[in-house]
Amino acid sequence: MPGLLAGLTQWLDDRFGAAALQEFLRHKTIPLHRHTIWYYFGGMTLFLFVIQVLTGILLLLYYRPTPNDAFESVQYVMTQVRFGWLIRSVHSWSANLMIFTASVHMFSVYFLKAYRKPRELTWVTGMFLFFIVLGFGFTGYLLPWNTLAYFATKVGTQMGGSIPGVGKWLLMFLRGGDEVTGATLTRFFGFHVAVLPGLATIMLAAHLLLVQRLGMSVPPSIEARIAEGREKSTIMPFFPNFLLRDMIGWYAALGALGALAAIFPWELGTKADPFAPAPAGIRPEWYFLFMFQTLKLLPSKVLFLDGEFAGILGFSLAGMVWVAVPFIDRQVGFSRVTRIFTGLGVFALGYIVLMSALVFK
Amino acid sequence: MGRIKKVLGSSVVLFLALASPGWTETKDSCVSCHSTLDGALGRPAKDFGSDVHHQAGLICSDCHGGNPEDDSMDAMSPAKGFRGAPAKAKVPEFCGKCHSDGSYMRRYNPKLRTDQLSQYATSVHGQRLKKGDTKVAACVDCHGVHNILAVSDSRAPVYPTNVADTCARCHSDSHSMAEYKIPTDQAAHYQKSVHATILTDGDTSAPTCTTCHGNHGATPPGLTSVANVCGTCHVFFAQLFQKSPHGAAFEEMGLPGCVQCHSNHEILKPSDEWVGVGSKSVCITCHVEGDAGYAAAQKISEDLAKLNQSQQQAENILATAERTGMEVSSARLELSQSNEAIVKARVAVHTLDPAEVGKLTDPGLKSSAKAYEAGTAALHESNLRRKGLGLSLIFIVMAIAGLALKIREMESKPRP
Numbered sequence: 001m002p003g004l005l006a007g008l009t010q011w012l013d014d015r016f017g018a019a020a021l022q023e024f025l026r027h028k029t030i031p032l033h034r035h036t037i038w039y040y041f042g043g044m045t046l047f048l049f050v051i052q053v054l055t056g057i058l059l060l061l062y063y064r065p066t067p068n069d070a071f072e073s074v075q076y077v078m079t080q081v082r083f084g085w086l087i088r089s090v091h092s093w094s095a096n097l098m099i100f101t102a103s104v105h106m107f108s109v110y111f112l113k114a115y116r117k118p119r120e121l122t123w124v125t126g127m128f129l130f131f132i133v134l135g136f137g138f139t140g141y142l143l144p145w146n147t148l149a150y151f152a153t154k155v156g157t158q159m160g161g162s163i164p165g166v167g168k169w170l171l172m173f174l175r176g177g178d179e180v181t182g183a184t185l186t187r188f189f190g191f192h193v194a195v196l197p198g199l200a201t202i203m204l205a206a207h208l209l210l211v212q213r214l215g216m217s218v219p220p221s222i223e224a225r226i227a228e229g230r231e232k233s234t235i236m237p238f239f240p241n242f243l244l245r246d247m248i249g250w251y252a253a254l255g256a257l258g259a260l261a262a263i264f265p266w267e268l269g270t271k272a273d274p275f276a277p278a279p280a281g282i283r284p285e286w287y288f289l290f291m292f293q294t295l296k297l298l299p300s301k302v303l304f305l306d307g308e309f310a311g312i313l314g315f316s317l318a319g320m321v322w323v324a325v326p327f328i329d330r331q332v333g334f335s336r337v338t339r340i341f342t343g344l345g346v347f348a349l350g351y352i353v354l355m356s357a358l359v360f361k
Numbered sequence: 362m363g364r365i366k367k368v369l370g371s372s373v374v375l376f377l378a379l380a381s382p383g384w385t386e387t388k389d390s391c392v393s394c395h396s397t398l399d400g401a402l403g404r405p406a407k408d409f410g411s412d413v414h415h416q417a418g419l420i421c422s423d424c425h426g427g428n429p430e431d432d433s434m435d436a437m438s439p440a441k442g443f444r445g446a447p448a449k450a451k452v453p454e455f456c457g458k459c460h461s462d463g464s465y466m467r468r469y470n471p472k473l474r475t476d477q478l479s480q481y482a483t484s485v486h487g488q489r490l491k492k493g494d495t496k497v498a499a500c501v502d503c504h505g506v507h508n509i510l511a512v513s514d515s516r517a518p519v520y521p522t523n524v525a526d527t528c529a530r531c532h533s534d535s536h537s538m539a540e541y542k543i544p545t546d547q548a549a550h551y552q553k554s555v556h557a558t559i560l561t562d563g564d565t566s567a568p569t570c571t572t573c574h575g576n577h578g579a580t581p582p583g584l585t586s587v588a589n590v591c592g593t594c595h596v597f598f599a600q601l602f603q604k605s606p607h608g609a610a611f612e613e614m615g616l617p618g619c620v621q622c623h624s625n626h627e628i629l630k631p632s633d634e635w636v637g638v639g640s641k642s643v644c645i646t647c648h649v650e651g652d653a654g655y656a657a658a659q660k661i662s663e664d665l666a667k668l669n670q671s672q673q674q675a676e677n678i679l680a681t682a683e684r685t686g687m688e689v690s691s692a693r694l695e696l697s698q699s700n701e702a703i704v705k706a707r708v709a710v711h712t713l714d715p716a717e718v719g720k721l722t723d724p725g726l727k728s729s730a731k732a733y734e735a736g737t738a739a740l741h742e743s744n745l746r747r748k749g750l751g752l753s754l755i756f757i758v759m760a761i762a763g764l765a766l767k768i769r770e771m772e773s774k775p776r777p
Contacts, residue, residue, distance in 0.1 A: 078688045085688070085746075241771065248764050255757040262750040265686035 028212065028238035033222045033231070038108035039242075040249050041101050042211070047250045048098035049200075051257070052136075055091040056193070063143065065189035067182045070145035071271040078268055089261035095137055097253070099287050102133050110325070110345050113338065114217035120326035122214065125207040127323045132200045134287065139192040141285060142185060146269030151278045152285070153188075154180045159295070162308040180274070220334035283359055290355035291315055322348070389429045390436050391421035408508040417469050424455070449495040453481055456500045480577035496537065503527055519576070522560055524569040525551055550626035568594070591619040601711040606654075633669060636710055637662025660715035664722040665706060671729040672699045678736030685743040692735035699729035 012018035030039060062081060064073040077084035106126065109115060115123035142153045157180065161171035176183030218226075225231040236242055284292050295311045302310035321328070329341045396406040409415050414424075422429045427443035428436045437443045447455040457478035459465055466473050477500075481487040486497040503519055510517035518527040529548035531537050538545050551557050551570070559567040573590040592599025602608055602618070611618055622643040623631065634641040637658050638650075644658035675696050679689050702725025709718045 075688065075690065079691070241768065244764050244768050244771075248761050251757050251761050251764070255754050258750055258753055258757075262746045263686070265688075268688055268690070 025212075026237075026239055028215070029235040030216055030238055030242045031218045031222075032234040032236050033218070035108075035112055035219050035222065038105075038112060039216060040246060041105035041108060043246045044249055044253060045098055045101045045105050046204075047246075047253060048094050048101060049133075049204075051094045051254075052091065052098060053197070055087045055094065058087045059091060060193065065143070065185055067145060067185060067272070070143060070185060071268075074144045075268055078265075085265060086258075086261050089264075089266045090257050092266035093257055093260045093264075095140060096285070096287075097257070099133060099137055102130055103287075106130055107345065107349060111342060112217070112219040113329075113331075113341075114219075115326040115329075116217070116220075116332060117326075117330070119210070119214055119217055122207060122210040123326050124323060125203050125210065129200065129203045129207060132196055132203060135196050136192060136200075137285065137287060139188040139196065142180075142188045143192065144269065145185060145272050147272050147276070147279060148269055148282070150180060150272035150274065151282045153184065154278070155282070156284060156288070157184075159308060159312060162306060163312060164306075164309060167309075220332075220338060224334045286356060289359045290352045293355040293359045318348075389420055390432045391425075391427070391429050394432070405507040408506075412507055412509050413511045413514075414509060449499060450490055450493070452499040452501055453478055453487065453490070477577045480575070483578050484575065496531075498531060502531075519571075521565040521567075521569055524571050525557065528570045547626045550624075554626065554628045555630045556628055589618065591623075595619075597708050598711050601708065605711060605713045607713060631707075633662070633665050633707070636665060654713075657713060657715050661710055661713075661718045664715065664718055665703075665710070668699070668703055668706065668722045668725045668729070671726050671733070672696070672703060675699065675729045675732040675736060678733055678740065682736050682739035682743065685740070687739040687743050689735065689739050692732045692739070695728050695735065696732035699725045699732065701725075702728065 009018065009022070013022075030036065059077065062073055062077050062084070064070060074088065077088050079085075081087075109123065109126065138153075138156060142149045157171060157174045160174055161167045163170060172178070174184070174187075175181070176187045222231065226233050283289065291311070294315075295308055298307040298311045300307045305313070325341070329337065331337045392406045392409070395403055397403070398406075405421075409421070420429060421427070425444050425446070426441075427438070428441045430436075431441070435441065437445070460473075461475050461478045463475045466475055481500075482491075486499070489497045490499060505518060510520075512519050514520060515522070517523065525548055532543075533545050533548045535545045547570075556568045560569060589599075592603075599619070610616075611621060617625070622635070632641070635643045638645055638655060639662070642658065642662070644654065648654035648658060675692075679692055679696065682689050682692075702721050706718050706721040706725065709721050712718070
């Protein structure tokens with residue numbers, strides 16, 4: 001077996017110069033300090049994304065993207081297909097877990113200032129990936145064509161329509177018409193299985209390349225302690241030490257997904273009826289709750305702007321500022337300015353948690 | 362100065378004239394005078410603003426005659442056509458003068474019937490009034506006098522949800538009803554009925570007093586007994602009952618059909634316990650052990666009980682399966698057929714034929730058995746999944762342990 005591996009490596013090296021790549025990866029190291037735990041979340045998100053791709057491909061074998069058949073095809077997968085219940089529930093749970101780990105990864109990178117020079121583009125590609133992941137969540141949610149999915153999509157796309165100027169066009173583009181219909185389902189399916197995976201692949205490749213090229217960032221507070229001699233700079237090889245630890249986490253995530261699928265299977269719901277009124281208490285999935293609650297609390301008019309548009313504008317501007325943080329906070333060391341940005345981050349996180357919790361009041 | 366005073370004075374007079382109550386485009390001395398009076402003389406002027414006749418553009422003189430342009434007492438001169446308030450016995454004709462005139466009523470509301478007066482004449486109220494009994498209800502007793510609202514107005518005394526209270530004004534008064542020797546508990550019984558509950562919940566098609574007893578006429582035409590009215594809504598039940606052994610037998614014995622078992626005013630939601638030979642059964646009111654009716658009742662109630670029990674068992678197991686997260690929608694569809702069978706069987710009870718009831722309970726039993734089987738399979742599958750989860754978690758824990766040991770082994774060796 002070792003001989004076979006060596007032979008394969010030689011074959012690849014003769015054609016693609018793989019030895020150089022291997023050498024580069026062998027020297028990849030992970031800094032060891034009290035914040036090392038956060039380094040695991042990027043890999044965890046990637047692992048869950050791979051789970052999504054694999055389970056998604058399996059679901060593609062049975063799913064039918066039309067209003068007449070979508071719900072029934074998911075029902076068929078849940079009841080008739082061998083282990084279909086497992087694949088479908090894992091896909092739904094893993095989507096939520098992935099958005100959670102991506103959020104943790106994003107906030108940990110933010111608070112540990114890993115977006116500083118030279119890693120600005122790593123942050124930007126990461127943010128694009130985050131928006132793509134939210135897009136996956138939004139488009140995938142409609143696909144079972146049940147009541148919750150239908151009305152969540154109706155409300156969600158309606159918000160786009162409130163933007164002055166482009167609103168009407170955006171609404172028609174998202175829905176494929178005036179209302180949420182089979183046309184919406186078709187294009188959401190197209191986004192979910194073709195467009196977004198394509199964009200995600202490009203963005204992920206860029207993101208991973210940058211991470212490998214630039215190495216792992218050390219938080220400014222730790223850098224300061226090392227510079228002052230209060231802490232020794234310790235590292236761990238990525239291969240195999242950190243990777244083995246990563247794999248422990250991945251196995252644990254696999255176990256958690258299996259348990260969730262078996263004990264809390266994802267609901268089928270009732271088939272969407274466009275003529276029925278929206279169910280009372282309809283709300284989006286947890287990752288959109290803070291925006292939903294904000295829009296509910298805004299008055300119908302904010303200065304001269306329509307309330308809903310003001311909310312969307314606010315979130316868009318906040319999002320743009322968040323993406324541009326590496327170009328605004330150019331502090332290299334640990335300083336008072338750094339603390340201001342930390343404060344803003346705490347505010348953002350607190351706002352999201354509070355607004356999400358208020359929905360359940 | 363003088364001219365200014367004249368203009369000002371005329372303006373004041375004009376203003377006062379305009380501001381007087383009940384001002385309409387035409388002068389109405391009835392309202393302008395009666396609105397200043399107290400008590401019974403003043404009330405009509407105050408009430409009439411909300412009356413449906415006022416909304417239609419009618420004024421006092423349209424019914425009562427007289428001259429509304431005359432401010433003096435001459436306005437109420439019989440020579441000028443003043444008719445005044447009619448005596449109780451003349452009220453139906455008073456209202457009927459317009460309401461029985463089709464061509465007149467068509468101008469205001471073509472939808473309105475114009476047979477109320479002729480219907481009323483056939484009723485007990487109408488016949489007694491003709492004989493001189495002024496205690497009975499006439500038009501104004503139910504509809505009001507000067508504040509008459511449309512029947513479709515929920516504040517009207519004759520709006521479906523208010524009818525029982527309107528009838529009860531007299532019919533629940535034991536002093537008023539004493540001389541007629543009729544009971545006064547009908548309204549109290551009705552309020553406990555399932556019909557009253559449905560009506561209060563918003564279904565205005567649910568029966569109230571006038572639905573069975575008629576509103577202007579005594580009974581709906583062509584029917585000999587109020588008990589026959591039930592079949593106008595509960596069609597299948599009535600048809601099956603008529604063809605059953607009880608149909609002819611009840612008629613012979615002078616028993617009031619549906620009312621015999623279901624009561625007339627306090628009609629409650631029936632229970633399966635009413636059928637059979639138990640303590641709550643209506644059958645044993647007449648039937649005794651040993652007779653054919655007793656045996657039939659017993660068989661029917663046993664079949665119903667078996668189906669109910671089977672259905673409940675299936676429902677319980679499917680609910681348990683659902684709680685564990687299993688998808689049982691096709692089993693639920695199967696069970697809904699069993700539900701349908703129960704409903705149809707309860708209708709078939711009115712044939713009083715165990716064979717007819719059995720024809721419906723047997724397929725119902727098959728459906729609930731299938732649903733139960735599906736529920737059992739779902740629970741079995743759920744257990745299997747949890748066992749599979751347990752097994753895979755063991756392997757996962759072993760893999761994690763293996764990795765942890767490998768890490769420990771690797772890092773305990775001194776680095777080269």
